[in-house]
Amino acid sequence: MKVFVxxxxxxxxAVKVRVKADKSAVDLANVKMSMNPFCEIACEEAVRLKxxxxxxxxxxxxxxxxxxQETLRTALAMGADRGIHxxxxxxxxxxxxxxxxxxxxxxxxxxxxxxxxxxxxxSIDGDNNQTGQMLAGLMDAPIAAFASEVSVxxxxxxxxxxxxxxxxxxxxxxxxxxxxxxxxxxxxxxxLPNIMKAKKKKIEEIKAEDLGLSLEPHVQYTxxxxxxxxxxxxxxxxxxxxxxxxxxxxxx
Amino acid sequence: xxxTTPATSGAATSxxxxxxxxxxxxxxxxxxxxxxxxxxxxxxTADCPLYHETDESALPFEAPWWAFCWPGxxxxxxxxxxxxxxxxxxxxxxxxxxxxxxxxxCALVGAREIVANDVDRLAGVALxxxxxxxxxxxxxxxxxxxxxxxxxxxxxxxAGKAYFxxxxxxxxxxxxxxxxxxxxxxxxxxxHRGVYFGxxxxxxxxxxxxxxxxxxxxxxxxxxxxxxxxxxxxxx
Ligand SMILES: C[S@@+](CC[C@H](N)C(=O)[O-])C[C@H]1O[C@@H](n2cnc3c(N)ncnc32)[C@H](O)[C@@H]1O
Numbered sequence: 001m002k003v004f005v006x007x008x009x010x011x012x013x014a015v016k017v018r019v020k021a022d023k024s025a026v027d028l029a030n031v032k033m034s035m036n037p038f039c040e041i042a043c044e045e046a047v048r049l050k051x052x053x054x055x056x057x058x059x060x061x062x063x064x065x066x067x068x069q070e071t072l073r074t075a076l077a078m079g080a081d082r083g084i085h086x087x088x089x090x091x092x093x094x095x096x097x098x099x100x101x102x103x104x105x106x107x108x109x110x111x112x113x114x115x116x117x118x119x120x121x122x123s124i125d126g127d128n129n130q131t132g133q134m135l136a137g138l139m140d141a142p143i144a145a146f147a148s149e150v151s152v153x154x155x156x157x158x159x160x161x162x163x164x165x166x167x168x169x170x171x172x173x174x175x176x177x178x179x180x181x182x183x184x185x186x187x188x189x190x191x192l193p194n195i196m197k198a199k200k201k202k203i204e205e206i207k208a209e210d211l212g213l214s215l216e217p218h219v220q221y222t223x224x225x226x227x228x229x230x231x232x233x234x235x236x237x238x239x240x241x242x243x244x245x246x247x248x249x250x251x252x
Numbered sequence: 253x254x255x256t257t258p259a260t261s262g263a264a265t266s267x268x269x270x271x272x273x274x275x276x277x278x279x280x281x282x283x284x285x286x287x288x289x290x291x292x293x294x295x296x297t298a299d300c301p302l303y304h305e306t307d308e309s310a311l312p313f314e315a316p317w318w319a320f321c322w323p324g325x326x327x328x329x330x331x332x333x334x335x336x337x338x339x340x341x342x343x344x345x346x347x348x349x350x351x352x353x354x355x356x357x358c359a360l361v362g363a364r365e366i367v368a369n370d371v372d373r374l375a376g377v378a379l380x381x382x383x384x385x386x387x388x389x390x391x392x393x394x395x396x397x398x399x400x401x402x403x404x405x406x407x408x409x410x411a412g413k414a415y416f417x418x419x420x421x422x423x424x425x426x427x428x429x430x431x432x433x434x435x436x437x438x439x440x441x442x443x444h445r446g447v448y449f450g451x452x453x454x455x456x457x458x459x460x461x462x463x464x465x466x467x468x469x470x471x472x473x474x475x476x477x478x479x480x481x482x483x484x485x486x487x488x
Pocket of ligand 1: 317318320321322323324325326347348349350351352354369370371372375406407408409424425426427433
């Protein structure tokens with residue numbers, strides 16, 4: 001089968017985010033960018049399907065600025081076969097929203113007819129958790145969100161999902177959309193020989209405008225604020241003091 | 253256009269590069285000794301720090317293709333060692349020699365002359381290092397009857413049929429991944445009667461190889477591949 005894996009360039013999970021002075025968004029200037037961690041998990045799962053000979057071809061897709069090509073190269077170094085880069089200058093944490101990305105994936109899917117679309121459950125910038133669901137909706141295809149285990153058996157995908165009460169097992173027909181949760185796998189690190197090979201793999205560039213889709217945002221960001229600064233604590237000398245402080249604050 | 257002495261039978265070719273002691277030290281510094289089907293090689297193995305370097309700009313050299321034995325070369329090395337009669341006494345050209353494992357295998361089974369060809373200067377350095385590890389000498393200092401091994405740093409892809417035809421045997425390990433040179437190389441070698449490709453099925457590898465042209469297939473379950481094949485394009 002053919003597998004699409006969607007990967008997104010986001011702020012690196014380890015950087016300390018700063019809000020822009022005008023509070024319009026997070027400051028992206030001069031900060032380290034990486035592949036969204038949930039997309040890494042999605043990519044790893046796609047590559048494992050290929051290694052198990054379930055997938056014949058893994059195509060990594062990204063929507064984003066020129067620099068997002070790096071993210072595609074990372075996916076190729078992990079083992080994806082080729083890449084498709086839909087180039088747009090829209091800010092990928094605010095302006096480029098889940099519905100737009102879902103439409104792009106649907107349009108590319110119409111050309112390539114993948115059997116499975118694997119996405120991260122959400123990206124760590126917008127934290128929307130919507131793209132996979134919207135894609136399945138647009139395609140009228142089955143979806144398993146929050147996957148913690150995936151296996152394929154002929155034309156059925158068995159997925160274990162992480163839900164509030166525990167785990168849920170479901171079977172999906174193809175084509176199917178699966179979104180990766182944290183425990184699905186542990187993504188590999190690319191090694192030098194794989195990075196070198198990835199340089200030679202094909203990346204098709206498509207201008208977002210050329211897809212003829214309307215990608216404008218439906219949600220407007222009014223203000224982005226830093227979380228409130230935590231108040232400093234106090235040191236107590238004795239157990240009695242703890243109890244009296246707790247009583248003072250009404251906890252006891 | 254660059255001119256090179258075309259390889260003619262008789263006069264042995266000699267290397268067109270002089271390897272310095274510093275370059276050899278650089279190769280030694282970043283590689284470890286390992287063994288590929290009995291051929292001793294210095295490669296960047298998983299034990300070497302550079303294997304895990306993910307930032308190419310942090311490398312002390314250009315992308316070190318010569319520091320790995322790629323699946324295609326791996327299969328071809330084995331094929332040469334398992335089929336010495338095909339290479340013994342022959343004049344061999346190794347296109348994209350990289351670490352040199354295929355060239356060295358040819359020398360070990362008694363090829364008369366081997367021209368290892370690569371555009372990367374450090375591939376020549378690696379070959380010199382690796383030849384020594386296997387008790388082989390570069391450039392005809394060897395005794396009568398011993399293989400003459402040389403390194404040609406130059407692009408010959410696109411040189412046309414006549415250039416390649418001057419060699420009895422042409423070996424091509426893992427060279428079918430590149431949009432720029434792979435199609436040309438396939439054209440250059442389409443009618444050569446002594447060509448051996450080793451390839452795991454990269455983008456430009458011919459999909460269909462007739463049973464007659466498929467010479468070996470080795471299991472290789474890595475990177476999503478299942479086998480590496482050794483094949484030719486025309487029956488000998
Ligand atoms: C994937 S490596 C294969 C090396 C070796 N044959 C093996 O299988 O391990 C490709 C090699 O081709 C070399 N190369 C690239 N372009 C070339 C050209 N035009 N002529 C000769 N060699 C070339 C690179 O420097 C590199 O060493």
